[in-house]
Amino acid sequence: MKLRTMKTGQTGKIHAITVQGSLGLRLCEMGLVPGTSIKMEGRDPVKIRLHGQVLTLRNNEADHIEMNVQEEEQ
């Protein structure tokens, strides 16, 4: 499942980053590596929480992040 399609409040683990080049490396640098737990906090632009920090990404950037959704709140 792509990060963008996750619902607000959902949590999951990154399965894969499917982009190379500057964006791919940048995502890795910011801590978005496979296995990292993420909580979705808002969309458009995408807002996520990981390691106690809040990151934002454009929608099309979030399309390159494949997720394994763990649980659903509510």
Add this chain to the structure above:
Amino acid sequence: MSAALSIALAGNPNAGKTTLFNRLTGARQHVGNYPGVTVEKKEGFFTWKGHEIKVTDLPGTYSLSAYSVEELVARDFIVNERPDVVVDIVDASNLERNLYLSCQFLELGVPVVIALNMIDVARSRGIEIDADKLAELLGVPVVPIIARSGKGVDKLFDTILETAGTAKNIHPVMLRYGFDIDQALSEMLPLIEDNNLLTDQYPARWIALKFLEHDEQILEKARAANAGLTDRLLQICEKITNHLQQTMEVYPEAVIADHRYGYIKSVLHQGVIHEKFVGDRLYTSDKIDKIVTHRLLGPVIMAAVLYGLYTFTFNYSTSLVDLLATVFSTADTWVNAHLPDGPLKSMIISGVIDGMGGVLGFVPIIMFMFFGIAVLEDSGYLARVAFMMDRIFHFFGLHGSSVMPFIVSGGISGGCAVPGVMATRTLRSPKERMATLLTVPFMNCGAKLPVLTLLIGAFFSAHQARYMFLATMAAWLVALIAAKFLRMTVLRGESTPFVMELPPYRFPTLRGLVIHTWERTWQYIKKAGTVILGISIMLWAMMTYPGLPQDQVNTFARQRQIIEQKLQQLKTDATADDNIRPAGSNLMVELETLNSNEARARLRNSLAGRIGIALESVSRYAGFDWQTNIALVGGFAAKEVIISTLGTAYSLGDVSTENTTSLKERLAGDPHWNPVVALAVLAFIMFYAPCFVTIVCIAREAGSWKWAFFSMTFNTIFAFALAVCIYQTGLFLGLGG
């Protein structure tokens, strides 16, 4: 006293680097630019236990790859300048990501001291860090500090001195990157070592790693040093890339990053970190964000904040601006009274003093703006603005942060492009920044306003408010479309990744704000000031020379003499006769007309005048006469000059921006002018070449004069095309009257 020690401060953005830098150096700092790029280079000095220490504040980075200018600058500094110690500032409350950069210093094999900053914040979040354990596992000193209060900084200094004394032979740390990558590395290593490929600058293993990461800078250097070997190494990289793609669908750089994080996790899990609370907790920052970035409330608050910044910049600085204006007009008066008439006096008044006024007049505005921006930046709000505005601005090829320079430049009409251009510094994406830099001058700055008011008042007085509003809208529209156009042509290319951190809100420190504001303002005075003064004198010369031929000067003098004689005659005949008064005032009017005619003749004959007349053959397609042309040339000095120059060109004597009634009536009654011409001129003035102060600032901010000239020609051609369209359409529709 020993020789100066050199240290570099490195770390993630928002880790507290600048706070520490300001604490160390105070006012003893110097801000410049790295050669050829627009990244700020901050250096400073301090003394500790008899050692003179030179500190360089490197740009905040998350990594040392070659993808951003900041990262390249930081890496090059460390590799080329070889500081005695790299002080890596690490945010204790976000250890995992911050150590990613530290990890790369270890791989690079440079002497590192880790300053574990904001341990208080971490503690308040229930995170306890065992600094000694971390130091032991990483093999480098770790000193817990609180940069804000200065706690632990003394210990940091001692550690730096110790490390500088002992760290001569540091071995790069060898990380494992998984079987496939390690295999490739072991194939590449002997080739690099045997041929000494760049090994005088970098560790061999690091070079191999950069090959696998496709690091452009290293590849280029390697190619220049040994093209054959580079190709061979690249073949190995390609092989492994294909293999990784086929087996795991990943790229080498992702695997490498993954293993770096793996290494960090393994270090942290060996008892370095103790978390008391588990799970999510709403911190103050999140509570604020719930309101401030709310779907509906967020934009309202943002509009209020940006409007506040605007008001603060332009309204609160007025008293200082006025004070400066008084100082310069006093100087004018003094020179006027004490120097004999002549070219020297004219140059000192119109060139030097007015030029200095032009340079320094912007200082209060720039100071207030940078103070306001520093508050927004240091508190963390600016990142939220970028977050909320990005959706709109990204559509036009810009960045969410572009909104602020636009507002300051006149997005709310009445701003100024000079601070606007300088405000683009807060943008970190190079292409988006350049596009912003080149389009903010389209906004209606405070100097264009009186000109717009004049023309609208003269020809569209019935709908004045509506036209002013339309002018603001048109400016936004044109600027955004021009940005899109530039990003599709000269500034074509992928957007810089937007991925960014929303840092926790923090109270800015007053010390930080003051230093921030002062250093940026001083940079403007020093760097832009001299050039602006020079150009100001040049423009004065253009509007003054060559003077009128002697015979014409004589004619005017003779006529003046005749009138003055008549006046004298009247005075001596004065017998309290009431009939004299009208005669006298008639003579006074005659004298004024004569002076105005002479001023007009002088302007016409000057270089600027000749340019204006020569341009008439082209400008008539847009309906401009030579008087307008001269005024537009003058407008390059400053847009408000258009009014006074038009006044002189139409023989109206001195027309000030405050009182334009005579000029308004003159234009409204002139057979050459009509609403269509006025509209064409209006459009041209809004969009043609920015004033030269802006041009100088664009050159400074873009790092080259090439872009400054581009801005001048591009804007002028665009504005002229628009004016021609308006005028010709108007003529075609028969509206020209």
